[in-house]
Amino acid sequence: MFKNIFGSEPQVHASAPGRVNLLGEHTDYNGGFVFPTPLPYQTYIEAAAAEGLEAYAENFRERKSRGLDVAKQGDWLDYIAGCVWVLRQHGYAVPGLRAYIRSEVPMSGGLSSSAALEVAALRALRALYQLPLDDVQIARLAQQAEVEYVGVRCGIMDQMASSVGRLGYGLFLDTQNLQTRLAPLPQGYRVAVVDSAVPRRLAESGYNTRRSECEQACELLGVKSLRELSPTDLPRLEALPEPLNRRARHVVTENQRVLDGVQALLQGDIKRFGELMVASHISLRDDYEVSIPELDELVEAELRHGAVGARLTGAGFGGSTVALVEASRYEAFKQGVLQDYPRARFF
Numbered sequence: 001m002f003k004n005i006f007g008s009e010p011q012v013h014a015s016a017p018g019r020v021n022l023l024g025e026h027t028d029y030n031g032g033f034v035f036p037t038p039l040p041y042q043t044y045i046e047a048a049a050a051e052g053l054e055a056y057a058e059n060f061r062e063r064k065s066r067g068l069d070v071a072k073q074g075d076w077l078d079y080i081a082g083c084v085w086v087l088r089q090h091g092y093a094v095p096g097l098r099a100y101i102r103s104e105v106p107m108s109g110g111l112s113s114s115a116a117l118e119v120a121a122l123r124a125l126r127a128l129y130q131l132p133l134d135d136v137q138i139a140r141l142a143q144q145a146e147v148e149y150v151g152v153r154c155g156i157m158d159q160m161a162s163s164v165g166r167l168g169y170g171l172f173l174d175t176q177n178l179q180t181r182l183a184p185l186p187q188g189y190r191v192a193v194v195d196s197a198v199p200r201r202l203a204e205s206g207y208n209t210r211r212s213e214c215e216q217a218c219e220l221l222g223v224k225s226l227r228e229l230s231p232t233d234l235p236r237l238e239a240l241p242e243p244l245n246r247r248a249r250h251v252v253t254e255n256q257r258v259l260d261g262v263q264a265l266l267q268g269d270i271k272r273f274g275e276l277m278v279a280s281h282i283s284l285r286d287d288y289e290v291s292i293p294e295l296d297e298l299v300e301a302e303l304r305h306g307a308v309g310a311r312l313t314g315a316g317f318g319g320s321t322v323a324l325v326e327a328s329r330y331e332a333f334k335q336g337v338l339q340d341y342p343r344a345r346f347f
């Protein structure tokens with residue numbers, strides 16, 4: 001509790017959820033479509049106005065403080081510092097923050113614990129200093145803090161899912177113009193988030209390599225972003241050198257899968273949505289090459305034990321999978337998957 005650490009009452013309470021992506025992977029930095037949903041796990045912040053930064057992270061039982069002029073340190077406080085920094089960059093006279101942080105979002109499983117922390121911090125700052133920011137602006141600022149301050153070149157999906165997503169709904173997001181549409185998740189099904197328990201290996205370097213491969217493909221194709229291409233352009237991609245041809249093919253087909261998937265859900269065609277999830281995994285495995293054997297094994301176990309669809313979720317290279325399972329079959333599914341892949345952690 002804030003009071004136990006700082007000796008006074010907090011002025012505001014804020015929170016924001018982690019996310020799992022249902023469809024549309026590695027498309028957000030290509031101006032494409034994504035379809036994430038918030039998780040029922042949140043990061044909570046109790047906060048008060050302050051000069052400089054002072055924060056306590058309950059998960060680490062760690063208290064840290066820092067002046068606003070001190071450079072980033074490569075620790076959890078960077079995320080809070082980045083949020084204050086980005087607001088100041090945009091001309092908001094924010095003097096600092098005192099915060100008590102508690103998070104239920106699993107860390108390093110690819111479930112956007114960092115976006116949850118950024119969005120919660122920005123919500124706390126918005127409330128404290130009465131900043132005229134809407135939820136889309138909060139998402140943009142959170143992404144800018146992560147890219148420019150923390151130094152991770154992520155897209156906008158995670159922050160948008162955390163800031164404007166709604167529990168029980170998939171968030172269809174066009175990352176080119178940030179237009180969104182909510183689609184209710186099917187009744188009688190559960191979204192199973194299953195961690196492979198393999199920490200993401202080389203995720204950052206692999207992610208940056210994929211981004212630059214997409215940029216090279218654009219240059220060779222003479223387009224600004226792969227978003228400009230649709231499945232009718234697939235024959236053109238064959239002329240690209242390996243592996244750029246496969247990287248571009250993933251992005252183009254994945255965008256189409258998001259459009260088809262949202263359509264299928266709105267029509268109640270869960271089977272089709274599941275097939276698209278599986279096709280997404282295969283494309284991420286073979287064309288985009290961001291899967292690892294353990295994720296493939298886990299996805300196969302999930303499909304064997306009754307999931308209508310399953311795939312890796314997030315950046316890949318380790319981390320979590322997402323599966324869609326009939327609620328009535330969930331317990332049997334879980335037991336079966338645990339038998340075949342005992343390390344699996346269910347969220």
Ligand code: GLA
Binds near residue numbers: 025158
């Ligand atoms: C990470 C990034 C997102 C997105 C996914 C891949 O989660 O933070 O912006 O690029 O990888 O879809």
